[in-house]
Amino acid sequence: MWFFSIAGVGVIGVLIGGVCLMAQRKSLFGVLLSMEVFTLGVYVVIFSMVWFLSGLNSICLVFLAFGVCEAALGLSVLVSLVRSTGSDYVGSLVLGHF
Template structure:
């Protein structure tokens, strides 16, 4: 039987791998960043719990930073879609003056 710590660490590594592959659309990059933050929000408190140092405040701070990252990413996505008409990352470099 596999450990939950192992599963969440593997999911974090998979998210980083997918993030390195998703360079076409900004929305897919933001979704993989959110999946990474959620896997780390579960992994870090679980690893602290196995060391008998329960600190619930750290998980709350991590989830708060993840929510801030999500709101900034969505605002950038909306701004980019309104300016360029799509969320393709290569359309940013085409419109240089």
């Protein structure tokens, strides 16, 4: 029974991350944070499935490594955007400027 509660927390995290991702229109930092919530929710669901089925434990580490790579790339894009334009607002971008 505890499997459904842990998986439910993961599903709620995925839903909250998705709603926040769709609601963000201005700031790149907010988009990156909502993507991290989304990734964390998916990780919780995968971890609960692996724990419940007593299966392949290394898939959690592989997914976590991809999540870290996604966060590092997002942070580098954010730093590059702030250095070039002075803010993290997506609306202030011009296609040829970045």
